[in-house]
Amino acid sequence: MTVIGIYDDHNSSAALSIDGKIVFAAQEERFTKRKNEKGFPKKTVEYMLKTFGLNNSNIDIVAMSTIERTDINNLRYKIDTLFSVQDHLDMMENYWKPKLCGDQYPLDYVKNIMNTKFKEEGAGFYSLSDDLFDLDTEALQEKVTQITIDDISKFMQIDKSKIQFLDHHTCHVMYGYYANVNKKDKTIGLTVDAYGDGKNQTVWMIENDKFELLDYSNQCELARLYRMVTLYLRMKPLEHEFKVMGLAPYAKEAYINKVVAEFDDLLAVDGLKIIHKNRPSNLFEYLNEKLKYHRFDNIAGGIQKYTEDLLIQLLTNIHKETGIKNFVFSGGVAMNVKANKILGELDFVEDFFVTGSSSDESQSLGACYYINNMHGIKNEPLENLYLGTDISDESIHTYIKDNNIEKKYHIEKNVTNDQLSQLLADGEVLARVVGKMEFGSRALGNRSILANPSHPNVVKQINEIIKDRDFWMPFAATILDKYESKYLDNKKGYESRFMAIAMDTKKEYLHEIKSGTHPYDETVRPQILTKEQNESYYDLIDSFAQKTGIGAILNTSYNLHGLPVVNDVDDAFHVFENSGLRYLVLNDILISKK
Numbered sequence: 001m002t003v004i005g006i007y008d009d010h011n012s013s014a015a016l017s018i019d020g021k022i023v024f025a026a027q028e029e030r031f032t033k034r035k036n037e038k039g040f041p042k043k044t045v046e047y048m049l050k051t052f053g054l055n056n057s058n059i060d061i062v063a064m065s066t067i068e069r070t071d072i073n074n075l076r077y078k079i080d081t082l083f084s085v086q087d088h089l090d091m092m093e094n095y096w097k098p099k100l101c102g103d104q105y106p107l108d109y110v111k112n113i114m115n116t117k118f119k120e121e122g123a124g125f126y127s128l129s130d131d132l133f134d135l136d137t138e139a140l141q142e143k144v145t146q147i148t149i150d151d152i153s154k155f156m157q158i159d160k161s162k163i164q165f166l167d168h169h170t171c172h173v174m175y176g177y178y179a180n181v182n183k184k185d186k187t188i189g190l191t192v193d194a195y196g197d198g199k200n201q202t203v204w205m206i207e208n209d210k211f212e213l214l215d216y217s218n219q220c221e222l223a224r225l226y227r228m229v230t231l232y233l234r235m236k237p238l239e240h241e242f243k244v245m246g247l248a249p250y251a252k253e254a255y256i257n258k259v260v261a262e263f264d265d266l267l268a269v270d271g272l273k274i275i276h277k278n279r280p281s282n283l284f285e286y287l288n289e290k291l292k293y294h295r296f297d298n299i300a301g302g303i304q305k306y307t308e309d310l311l312i313q314l315l316t317n318i319h320k321e322t323g324i325k326n327f328v329f330s331g332g333v334a335m336n337v338k339a340n341k342i343l344g345e346l347d348f349v350e351d352f353f354v355t356g357s358s359s360d361e362s363q364s365l366g367a368c369y370y371i372n373n374m375h376g377i378k379n380e381p382l383e384n385l386y387l388g389t390d391i392s393d394e395s396i397h398t399y400i401k402d403n404n405i406e407k408k409y410h411i412e413k414n415v416t417n418d419q420l421s422q423l424l425a426d427g428e429v430l431a432r433v434v435g436k437m438e439f440g441s442r443a444l445g446n447r448s449i450l451a452n453p454s455h456p457n458v459v460k461q462i463n464e465i466i467k468d469r470d471f472w473m474p475f476a477a478t479i480l481d482k483y484e485s486k487y488l489d490n491k492k493g494y495e496s497r498f499m500a501i502a503m504d505t506k507k508e509y510l511h512e513i514k515s516g517t518h519p520y521d522e523t524v525r526p527q528i529l530t531k532e533q534n535e536s537y538y539d540l541i542d543s544f545a546q547k548t549g550i551g552a553i554l555n556t557s558y559n560l561h562g563l564p565v566v567n568d569v570d571d572a573f574h575v576f577e578n579s580g581l582r583y584l585v586l587n588d589i590l591i592s593k594k
Contacts, residue, residue: 015387
């Protein structure tokens with residue numbers, strides 16, 4: 001069975017499953033060059049159809065994640081993609097504030113902003129008209145669903161009957177469970193996110209590949225609260241929550257607890273779900289009042305601890321009621337690697353798995369797994385996330401020739417990992433663009449910037465030449481499996497091939513990987529790499545280890561600040577030429593600035 005999974009909301013994506021195996025997945029942002037691209041992933045689907053020779057005769061099902069389709073502004077306009085922090089703040093003041101207070105508010109606020117500031121670049125894929133706003137909820141859902149089917153059928157040239165819509169949170173839990181190479185037969189699936197198909201938290205019993213929904217909530221607003229705090233701190237919501245998480249460790253406990261007290265009245269754990277306690281109608285205005293006397297780092301620490309505390313209580317309740325000790329965690333909140341660390345350390349937890357990039361971009365993969373499960377097709381786990389576009393030798397040579405690269409840069413062909421590892425050992429910073437692009441928000445070596453993690457000034461160096469990250473933000477590290485016990489305090493042996501969980505480091509060897517850890521709490525978000533996952537990348541780090549004794553490398557995504565991770569050769573050179581990087585590796589070709 002051939003299944004195309006599609007997610008057409010924030011950070012949209014498409015995936016392809018053939019007979020239970022995910023063979024392709026990519027986010028639309030990699031093709032449009034706009035971070036967190038929103039809407040139907042047109043360019044990704046075009047690439048997939050062409051590359052894999054797909055058409056109406058060999059596509060069985062197009063699986064659309066998320067059934068509910070009544071938020072017209074969200075479907076029509078690329079708000080999350082294009083809005084700045086100031087745009088979000090203005091919308092809070094001029095649209096949401098009067099609306100939530102029951103006052104008169106501008107119904108066409110979003111339309112006017114888009115037409116004034118963004119014009120064509122803000123338009124969506126679907127043919128949605130203004131008169132849809134006049135329909136009641138039931139009629140609107142029916143009408144927009146039909147428009148969606150019609151537009152996709154026309155674009156992909158497939159039968160309308162092949163397009164199916166799937167529940168948002170079921171897609172989350174399917175991805176969380178089936179992606180796991182070490183999945184346990186009796187497992188609890190937990191999903192927590194901002195919202196999807198009437199829910200923002202679910203708890204599942206999974207046994208013999210059968211999923212039983214134990215409970216759910218539409219009031220678990222941990223994700224929404226974290227998003228509002230992100231905006232309150234003048235960072236971009238739905239994009240910079242990780243910055244808040246990275247800032248949190250700098251706060252002191254006494255001040256953290258004072259901020260937690262400001263949140264305490266908002267949510268509560270009730271059995272297997274998180275519910276409202278005394279939730280105000282306007283959450284952002286509430287935060288404006290409650291947080292104005294607290295410092296920015298303490299606010300970050302407070303929202304992080306509040307999130308962790310509620311999740312701890314929730315997981316504890318789930319264990320007490322079910323007795324199960326194995327968990328998979330998915331949804332946007334599962335991107336919080338610090339919370340994952342805390343949950344995985346709970347005494348009653350035996351196995352805690354978080355798959356790669358579990359936020360909404362992975363809905364397309366979950367949709368594929370969901371359809372396969374419905375049709376009795378065995379789902380294969382994800383050995384790796386190298387599921388995207390491939391960098392071919394032909395495309396590299398063509399670009400070099402067509403753009404006269406040899407006149408601008410030094411080019412060395414057939415470069416070896418031994419040569420590259422020597423550059424890293426000497427303190428050089430390399431951009432590595434090799435083979436298939438990794439899916440998701442974490443660079444896993446094939447679209448990465450690499451450096452020696454023992455060099456104390458390399459973080460400053462990378463920030464100055466390309467990344468321009470906030471001073472408090474950490475980089476990550478790829479650690480070879482055979483060096484895992486040397487650097488990591490991973491007593492339960494958790495799976496961490498996708499950089500989805502933070503871990504403590506062993507202090508006696510911290511100096512060897514210090515620049516790949518959090519500068520304050522000295523934790524690391526590791527990619528624990530086996531040779532089977534990525535042989536070429538493994539051999540590069542192994543060669544580096546032979547020269548230095550260090551079995552790890554600093555790894556951060558290859559992109560300019562504010563842009564998506566690079567996709568193709570053109571992207572790779574664009575970043576190279578607009579940064580201070582000296583070395584770019586394209587498969588086995590080394591490009592050096594003269």
